[in-house]
Amino acid sequence: MTNTPLKNVPEGFQIPKVETKTLTGNNPALVIKKFETALLERNFTNSLFFGLDLSLSGHPEKLYERLLDIFLKDYNVSSLFYLEWLYNEVKHYFHNKKVYKKEIVDIGNNQEFRNHIIFNVGYLIMSKKSDLKLFTEILEQNGKQILSVDPTVKIYKFQTLILEGNFNIDVQKNILTLIYSLHIQHSDSFYKQIGSNKPCYIDMLWDIIMRNTLKISTNVKYKRLALILYYLYNKLGKNINCLLLIVYLYMNPNYCSYQNNFNLDDGSLGRITEESLKVNYFINHKILKLAN
Numbered sequence: 001m002t003n004t005p006l007k008n009v010p011e012g013f014q015i016p017k018v019e020t021k022t023l024t025g026n027n028p029a030l031v032i033k034k035f036e037t038a039l040l041e042r043n044f045t046n047s048l049f050f051g052l053d054l055s056l057s058g059h060p061e062k063l064y065e066r067l068l069d070i071f072l073k074d075y076n077v078s079s080l081f082y083l084e085w086l087y088n089e090v091k092h093y094f095h096n097k098k099v100y101k102k103e104i105v106d107i108g109n110n111q112e113f114r115n116h117i118i119f120n121v122g123y124l125i126m127s128k129k130s131d132l133k134l135f136t137e138i139l140e141q142n143g144k145q146i147l148s149v150d151p152t153v154k155i156y157k158f159q160t161l162i163l164e165g166n167f168n169i170d171v172q173k174n175i176l177t178l179i180y181s182l183h184i185q186h187s188d189s190f191y192k193q194i195g196s197n198k199p200c201y202i203d204m205l206w207d208i209i210m211r212n213t214l215k216i217s218t219n220v221k222y223k224r225l226a227l228i229l230y231y232l233y234n235k236l237g238k239n240i241n242c243l244l245l246i247v248y249l250y251m252n253p254n255y256c257s258y259q260n261n262f263n264l265d266d267g268s269l270g271r272i273t274e275e276s277l278k279v280n281y282f283i284n285h286k287i288l289k290l291a292n
Helices: 028-040 044-056 060-078 081-109 111-126 137-145 151-164 169-186 201-216 220-235 240-251 266-277 279-291
Strands: none
Touching: 028 044, 028 060, 028 111, 044 060, 044 111, 044 266, 044 279, 060 081, 060 111, 060 240, 081 111, 081 220, 111 266, 111 279, 137 169, 151 169, 151 201, 169 201, 169 240, 201 220, 201 240, 220 240, 266 279
């Protein structure tokens, strides 16, 4: 990536700097919740409204976190190319944040950034939802049932099952349960008292996955997704579903054969493109109107 200047929108379409609240005068936490609700309801108009209010007010990382979380829960294996898109968006954002430092607060006035928020939201909402649920109440219950088992025993068991490679239904359930149990255990009251120096069991599981499956697997797309999910895990709130998904994909490699594009109908693509063409009008007449 080159350090080219950010191309800002014309002066008449620029937004002011926001200190604490969002452009519409709301608490960012409230806007995040409303954005998430709109995404879950697949309400494109409201998602754009709250997403732009959030990201243009200096909170794009929170927007990316919500997009990733909902993708992992509701879309995952049905739209894996979205991970490629989101990865590139997040990587580009953090690159700009590093290069421009203080000037990154003005990213809301960058036309490419504005347009891409539309595509980030649109591609997710218009994609097909998955029948696969990575996190379930049963998984949580099973994970809690083995909390008394020593963490090192569970880590060893996880590695053993991964390397054996016999991924029948029962083995898959056991592996995912081990992950979630360690996730709960890492956050329980005993380890909270240790503070920031507590051992990170999930990092150990990531190490097992990255060291072993990347050596064994011949699936190029799987390897790419493993690197992408690990990056997003570390950059966007350490969402445990990132690990659950990449482990599930290793055990079910047939899901990795996705196309390198978005499989959307013409109507969906048309709607997304239309919204991107009128994004400045939308900001001025919807968001800034409420702010004044």
